[in-house]
Amino acid sequence: MNRIVNKIVSKYHSRNPIDIAQGMNIKVAYADLGENVHGFYQYYKRGMVIYINDSLDEHMQLQVLRHEIGHAVLHRKTNRIFMERSTFQVPDKYENEADLFATFLAISDDDVCEYISNEYTVQQISNMTGCKEKFIEQRIRDYCEG
Secondary structure, eight states: HHHHHHHHEEEEEEEOHHHHHHHHHEEEEOOOOTTTEEEEEEETEEEEEEEEEEOOHHHHHHHHHHHHHHHHHTTTTOOEEOOTSSSOOOOOOHHHHHHHHHHHHOHHHHHHHHHTTTTTOOHHHHHOOOOOOOHHHHHHHHHOOO
């Protein structure tokens, strides 16, 4: 996953999901999506659109955008909905891959190095980044093995 994310970051010269979406010609629309939907990616007639729930705070909107860009990169022609964590939907392979992509995009190698040297816990990193703990653990493992 790190190779895929680093290729995107290198191509668009940014880790900022807004810049990446712009570079990929993905239209980002903010709308009231209700209480349970954070966002979703739509591929239609060779065009890509990401919808973000406008009731989320800015930090969460960026994390949802990272996740949805993950779908655009990894599952280009598959339309998915990113549901709120408290729903009873069982995350499937696509959702896990998009979450992992979002984590690698949010946390660079330099960030991992800093977190390790400062002895941050996975929970602290999760609170700072909005990434899920299990994907942070995988991100750190990848860094340590790489």
